[in-house]
Amino acid sequence: MPKPLLIAGLSLAFLAAASAPGAANAAPKRIAPLDLAKPADAITAFRKVQCSTKDGEAVVYHWVGEVWSRVEGEPDRHVFDLQGMNIRQCVTVTDPVRGVGFRQVSRELMFYTDPKTGAILRQWANPWTGKTVDVVHVANDPVNMRGAQFPIEKDGKPFTLSARIQNGRVFMPAVIPLWYTNPLGGDYQAFTGNQYHSTEIFDFVAEAADLLDASKPRANPSIAWVRMSPWLPWMEMTGRGGVLVFNATGQTLPDGIAGLPKVITDEITASYPAWTSPPPADDARPNETSWTYFKKIADAKRAAAKPATPK
Numbered sequence: 144m145p146k147p148l149l150i151a152g153l154s155l156a157f158l159a160a161a162s163a164p165g166a167a168n169a170a171p172k173r174i175a176p177l178d179l180a181k182p183a184d185a186i187t188a189f190r191k192v193q194c195s196t197k198d199g200e201a202v203v204y205h206w207v208g209e210v211w212s213r214v215e216g217e218p219d220r221h222v223f224d225l226q227g228m229n230i231r232q233c234v235t236v237t238d239p240v241r242g243v244g245f246r247q248v249s250r251e252l253m254f255y256t257d258p259k260t261g262a263i264l265r266q267w268a269n270p271w272t273g274k275t276v277d278v279v280h281v282a283n284d285p286v287n288m289r290g291a292q293f294p295i296e297k298d299g300k301p302f303t304l305s306a307r308i309q310n311g312r313v314f315m316p317a318v319i320p321l322w323y324t325n326p327l328g329g330d331y332q333a334f335t336g337n338q339y340h341s342t343e344i345f346d347f348v349a350e351a352a353d354l355l356d357a358s359k360p361r362a363n364p365s366i367a368w369v370r371m372s373p374w375l376p377w378m379e380m381t382g383r384g385g386v387l388v389f390n391a392t393g394q395t396l397p398d399g400i401a402g403l404p405k406v407i408t409d410e411i412t413a414s415y416p417a418w419t420s421p422p423p424a425d426d427a428r429p430n431e432t433s434w435t436y437f438k439k440i441a442d443a444k445r446a447a448a449k450p451a452t453p454k
Contacts, residue, residue, distance in 0.1 A: 182242075185294070191362040193247050200361075222387070281436065314346070
């Protein structure tokens with residue numbers, strides 16, 4: 144990903160040139176564009192898509208979309224809409240063997256909204272069970288990159304960026320299959336199933352002129368996001384068959400938090416003040432997911448409802 148060292152080097156070169164005799168008439172030094180076939184340049188490009196080549200610069204992603212049900216034997220249903228944001232920063236990391244790379248830290252919010260009014264849902268009438276349930280939105284903190292990305296991978300192979308350049312744009316797809324122990328399950332999932340099983344698909348698109356220009360710290364990409372997952376636990380589907388399909392599009396915001404729609408900024412102001420900035424660069428906390436976050440809320444509700452033990 145982008146190397147701040149590259150930027151710093153450019154600055155020093157510029158200062159040296161400016162102090163040299165006749166510098167005022169010298170032509171500005173041309174910066175070679177990034178070459179995605181080179182691992183160090185590919186890492187820089189990847190970092191420009193994820194965040195910024197400037198250490199500590201906060202970058203905000205925003206996305207809007209829909210959530211549909213898929214149940215065997217019935218038509219798909221448009222169950223609710225969504226609005227989401229992620230605020231992140233990157234920091235340069237150097238490894239003596241793997242080279243100059245980066246680590247990313249972030250936190251994210253995603254709110255389920257009424258398809259008719261656009262208002263954030265507080266309760267939701269479940270059409271399958273007839274029950275009205277409390278909506279638990281996504282407030283994942285942190286959502287950090289596991290480890291760091293370097294020009295040399297852990298297995299010693301060079302880093303490659305899955306990218307296709309066509310008509311002045313760079314297309315970068317990523318399919319992420321997820322299969323892990325369900326945080327809401329018990330101790331016998333190896334015998335009974337109930338693993339968390341979903342697939343997330345991210346498709347980034349950036350202007351080649353922005354992505355490949357080494358002097359620009361950010362690529363300002365657009366993103367398409369699709370997720371196929373089990374029912375959300377707060378829907379209380381009690382084991383019914385079916386899945387949810389999330390479909391959203393978005394982009395990074397040049398104005399950061401200020402560029403978010405009011406429906407999100409109002410919620411941040413009222414309930415999520417930490418989401419105005421990314422986590423610290425050295426954040427070592429375990430990642431949060433929508434399911435682990437729900438578990439915390441459910442456990443807190445159970446504890447509050449539990450009768451006090453008589454003394």
